[in-house]
Amino acid sequence: MKRTITVTGNGSAKAAPDLVTLTLGVETRRETAGKAYDDAGKAAAAVASALREAGVAGVDLRTSGLNLRADIAWVEGHGQKVTAYVASTTLHVGIRSQADAPAAIAAAVAAGGDDIRINGIEQGFVDTAPITARAQEAAWQDALARAEHYATLAGAGLGAVRSIAQQPVPGTPIPVGGMVRASFATEALPVEAGESSVPASVTVEWELL
Numbered sequence: 001m002k003r004t005i006t007v008t009g010n011g012s013a014k015a016a017p018d019l020v021t022l023t024l025g026v027e028t029r030r031e032t033a034g035k036a037y038d039d040a041g042k043a044a045a046a047v048a049s050a051l052r053e054a055g056v057a058g059v060d061l062r063t064s065g066l067n068l069r070a071d072i073a074w075v076e077g078h079g080q081k082v083t084a085y086v087a088s089t090t091l092h093v094g095i096r097s098q099a100d101a102p103a104a105i106a107a108a109v110a111a112g113g114d115d116i117r118i119n120g121i122e123q124g125f126v127d128t129a130p131i132t133a134r135a136q137e138a139a140w141q142d143a144l145a146r147a148e149h150y151a152t153l154a155g156a157g158l159g160a161v162r163s164i165a166q167q168p169v170p171g172t173p174i175p176v177g178g179m180v181r182a183s184f185a186t187e188a189l190p191v192e193a194g195e196s197s198v199p200a201s202v203t204v205e206w207e208l209l
Helices: 033-053 098-115 129-153
Strands: 004-015 019-030 061-075 079-095 116-124 158-167 196-208
Touching: 004 129, 004 158, 019 033, 019 098, 033 061, 033 079, 033 098, 079 098, 098 116, 129 158, 129 196
Parallel strands: none
Antiparallel strands: 004 196, 019 079, 019 116, 061 079, 158 196
């Protein structure tokens, strides 16, 4: 039976992101459930329209989550009492140009007014294939270097590859620089790209000579 060695290599690749993913919330608090629901719909529609006018494609707008609840407070002498009704929804926005991001965010905030919430912003890549390939190559080179090192320590050499297994890694690019800033002010604030890092990991088994 031939001797083998199995190692896991890790690598990453960095690049400036070209996709901004924005998560916006619309929340209305009104005296009646119907009013809260209607106003939330109007605010969400206004935000979506403003984003389209700012250059965001319809396919890059997605609504998720719809919530309508009663705000209940304890009132002395009266027990629990409904103080307002709150309707909320979430809009996920893909902005495919770093240069367009500040103006698009400002337009959304202006359209939503006091009913809009900025819940998060992430930066990534429209096409992850090129940077993922570079990360995988780095992981392979790391695995090869490790295997050669251990084989030398064992007084052997590397033979044929017997198996290759790609290991799961987080799917979201890891930011390694730059800064993202957002505000409820309607003036456009900068969204700085910096760089994002995509990881890769591979496990390889070699025969030992």
